[in-house]
Amino acid sequence: MLTLNLIREKSDEVIRRLQLKYFDAREPVKEILALDEERRSTQSKLDGTQAELNAISKEIGGLLKANRTEEAEAKKNMTATLKKEIDTLAASLAANETLLRNILVKLPNLPSQYVPAGTGAEDNIVERGGGAMPELAADALPHWDLARIYDIIDFELGNKLTGAGFPVYKGQGAKLQRALISFFLDENTNAGYLEVMPPLMVNEDSGFGTGQLPDKDAQMYHVTLDNFYLIPTAEVPVTNIYRDVILDSKDLPVKNTAYTPCFRREAGSYGKDVRGLNRLHQFDKVEIVQVQHPNKSYEALDDMVRHVEGLVKKLELPYRIVKLCGGDMSFTSALTFDFEVFAGAQKRWLEVSSVSNFESFQANRLKLRFRDEGSKKPILAHTLNGSALALPRIVAALLENNQTPEGIKIPEALVPYTGFTIIEKRR
């Protein structure tokens, strides 16, 4: 959520920068400014009337104490109109604030100055890449075939237990999941992130805090009986740890990492994108989250990108880092870098991480602030997060790129975690 102050003081800039996300903010901004004006004048009238009533009440107290009952009764009669006025003003203020907020929460975050122009994925800019492209035979198999042949991931069994998009990992496949999770968590904690293990269901307030609600509720599984939502990413519970929190400046930066399963309904996405591990309803992901001083958030974003790059390198996967253009960015982000790895048999780039700076957009919703030296009022912190990393597509690329006649080779960095160097057929 953008701050009212920003819209009030730099409305032209807000409109101009949102054009980069193909969002026409002219009308909403106009409405916001009008409502804000009205809100303040109502507030001011309400405060004045309330002050009058308070003064009279105080007088009545004094009169009653002095046993001047008749005068007190006379004063009481004066309050009726004031009270009616207060009710009316309070109701109109509440209505105004609801309207204002409803428009405000629909404005996307402003893209930062570094965001390139463009309408969609084809306009994203490849920053850099690395890793050797796999040299596979022409008959190299896609990961879903490999998963079946080596009996390490069972999609059919998942269909039976739950439904499409809920695979069952078995044997070395299950061990590989556990190894990747431990590997990522260790790498992250070694880089200074504190490991946390949050709940996998959150309440409405949390869903709102990170921006999944009210707009994207169709993306989350909703447990209606208790009104909880299954988390679509650890970002939700982990960032909400800091909802309604005022940090001390010496607490910054906050760096957290968490492994969680993630649940996504993925309503409306069908077709060949969803084959195998490419798109699941439940998947494992290790997330990193930072809360930063506004002056340092872009430095931190850079750090996070480098850190994730280190992970992909250690897994010896061919990768590229893509800077998202305005048209391809998420609602909440100010600047996003996607990581893609190349899956040799599908011959496709698969997104495995998305690292973003949200600036104060989430913090404003969360009321996440800190006390800065020299500033009397607490100020909004900046939040950032990224995947480090999402497992299924990493596994897809590992399986496809490392297939050999003997089996699937495990990258060296992972061997201490898997305890095996190769995935072989079970008998």
Add this chain to the structure above:
RNA sequence: GGAGGAAUGGCAGAGCGGUCGAAUGCGGCGGUCUUGAAAACCGUUGUUCUGCUUACGCGGAACCGGGGGUUCGAAUCCCUCUUCCUCCGCCA
């Protein structure tokens, strides 16, 4: 799940219809003293909205778990929700 009790400022803890944004203690910040520090003493100490000033500041409104009600007036009384504690039941 059943029966009782509780929720107050960073923490502890008073207040149970008016002068209470709230005693007191601890902590934090500033100062006196000191070579420095501790102790002692003095002062200060939250958040939001808002008006004037917009450097500092001054004034108004709201906030005592959330929401609603009674009253001229609510931290204080009533209703409701949530959370926590104690006892019983069930259970990984």
